[in-house]
Amino acid sequence: MVGDVAMKRFFVRAALLGLTLAGALPAGAAGQAVTLGDDDRRTLETVVQKARAADVRPFATLERVVKDWLVLPPGRRHGALLSMQLQAMGSAGLAPLIDALAIGGGELDGGLCGGLDPRVRQAVEVALVEALGNLDDARARPVLLGAFTEGRSPAVRAVAARGMSRTCDDAALGLLLARSSDAAVEGLGRCLRPEAAERLAALLGETHDENRAGPIAAALGRLASDLLWSAPPRRDDPAGPRIRLVAARALVAASARFDDDEPVRSLAIVRHPDTLALIDEAHRAADAAGRSRLDRAKSRIRLPR
């Protein structure tokens, strides 16, 4: 009984997120198997072969989960549901996910997804990439990099970037820094390195588009969050103060330039102790509209007592 009810409530959750998904998928942009370099392909083929030899059941589980999802009524076939079901496989899902996305190749190009509506096919791809990224396994990185760099849909690239940023090694950081897409912004906001903050600050300073500034400011706020850097594992990380100050400066500047709530909201998330001083400094240099926006920002910031 509880299991049934659990699914019913999830139905609601999935419905909400499904709206986002549906809006994100450009019609006609079909997914294809992720291309790997020769070395990565050989390495991952070995990973998949060994896993399959050890226990074939996770591969069957993945296939079953996707097939079960595909036969849901269209109104309930939400990518969020599939993603959560794939993630529930845990680490056992690594090899099947890599196989489905990059090695077998047949799953996306045919097999499971052959003949599907492109939107549905990409929903599967998004869910596979997201599930793979959330495993936090370095072996998944080449697949995530491939999914991020190839000409895929923004939704696929966003989840790939998010997955890469969970570890954010030099290779991932390099790729994220080299791009300015929404997906890159999403990834940079989770990459706990000063270079990420500086890149986001630069992107925020360059843009004159309020719709673009909001997501960048949100990413910057997340990256420089007060509690994120005051919690024990990161409290003494020298990157923290640098990231936070870069973020606070950029967000104050953006708060003077945009009416959108996000820069001010992100300032409240960062809660840098110098926020009010930075606002005062910016206030002196701002025009009348900027001063008005900064006054509003100042009234909304609650700093630690």
Next chain:
Amino acid sequence: MLLLVSPGCDDSTEGSEADAGPVVYLLVDTNRDGVLSTDDDPGKGAWSAERGAVFLANIDDDDEDGDDDASDDDVDGEADELDLARVEITPWLEAPEGAHGTLEIDEAAGDRIRMFRQDGTAWSEVEAPIALDAAALLAGTAFAIEGLGMMEDDEWDGRVTLTLTVHEAAAKAGEKPVAPILVQSAVLRQAPMVIPWNTAPTLRVFVSDINSFAGAPLIGAIDNATADVDIESFIIDALDPDYVFPDQWTQDFFEIGASYLPSEGGLHRMGVGIRLKPPQGSGFFVDKEIYGPDYAAIYPFPNSYDPFLDGSSLDYGGNLEVVPPHDGYPVGRLLVGSTPARHADPTFFAMLEAQYAQGPVLEPDTEWLIVGHIDEVVSFVADPSSPRGWRALLQAPREAWDLLQAAVNADPAAADLVLFDNKAWIDFSTGFPYSAERTIGQVLADADLAVAQDVAQARADELREFLKDEVGLTDEDFVELPLLWWTFAASPSGGLRHVAYSPSVVNLLTFNGVAIVSSVFGPVQSGQDILEQVTRQRLEALGLDVRFVDVWDLYHRLDGGVHCGSNVDRTLPPEAAWWEMSR
């Protein structure tokens, strides 16, 4: 010809001889005392916060025939008579032979109401224009009005103008029409559906029984608390096949408002059950169990409603709350979480706005939430010590985090204390549980959780400022309760959305001095739950009898809390005058 006016009359009565009274009065209950008299004459030609008659949409089912009372042209019994607004044309004792009159209804409202004419104890439907002969004028005539349906949108604001024209004599053939000796107008307005607020008097408390062990604690807590304060509890049989599937989200699938008609004994109430959660079956509870004598049932959504394209969960009852009465809003103000990008269904929202007494609807931004309900982030509770008589509860995620950190700072060993001991999340792919237990140290080390608290706090602060700006609250009107949040990472292209990580203490049920609150299962130090004890202290300081209840399995881990799992039928306090709104 004699033209007459009433003493102190306004422009509703045309006349010219100041010392005499009018030959007749067209009376409606302008002074809202439930009795028709000449005291109702002044000001009857306009409708304002101070004066103006009221009528009800007569959409309950007093005769229990399964149809709205207004769906036929009969008055359906004595109980139904109470739902009618009275209109009277007083006797013209010296009406000459040939005198006649006409009672008209303004064109815009004509198809929205029905009029009955009284003959002895019988009522019969009459259609405007209503002709009145000399005998009728001589004896006087009683009428009654019912509204045929809810106000649905801004095309009609509920006003009806009745106009009585009286002639002393009929025009003779071939002569000019005789000018009237009297023209009077009276304005009535259909009563809005008012949704009572959390601190309004409680009639009964609802909770769904889905035949699950996990639901038993909340049912028991509600049963006990209602018995303690002598309130009826209503346990919904959620396994009823008419409801399609067992739905434990009692708050979501219906709401009960009410319309109020001034009557001699005080306000006459007609409850209005709103079937929500379209198009799911659980809302049929309203039709099956609420609808009947003195209770209407409405479904304010288009037949074409698509839960994936329309408002979806924003059209659930958990997203429909009321800020209790405050300056300019004697029956409070509706509060509906939404954003331009994610908004309640337009048809539903228009209906809410059309109920003019509690609007314009306040719409704080709930975009950041997974479910999106306003009851996830704010509650209103009674506090007799407050000048307002109530306070707003907000979540305090940073404080929750700081409490955990403070415990570790005071004793590093506290890092090993466990949150959510012996509790489990649900694996949505298999239905099987997996452990929710985490130590304080693990929680504090979790980057995603850390950011989630900062985001949730920023949103709480925004909501506080919103309520200060829109309602006039001050910082003293808020009580903060520690509550942890987390994010749901399955949204591939949009921003992350949030839901309560620790059981929501803001999402509580309160009535008659009792607060039923989700047990937090926070870390226990020196025999005290670090998080729960703060909530207990703050709610008890308001004079509330605080009762924690385990709702983890059936509600919390499925994105809800005590409030989501319960519902309350409330009524206006006797002194509430919904018409005194400032609009």
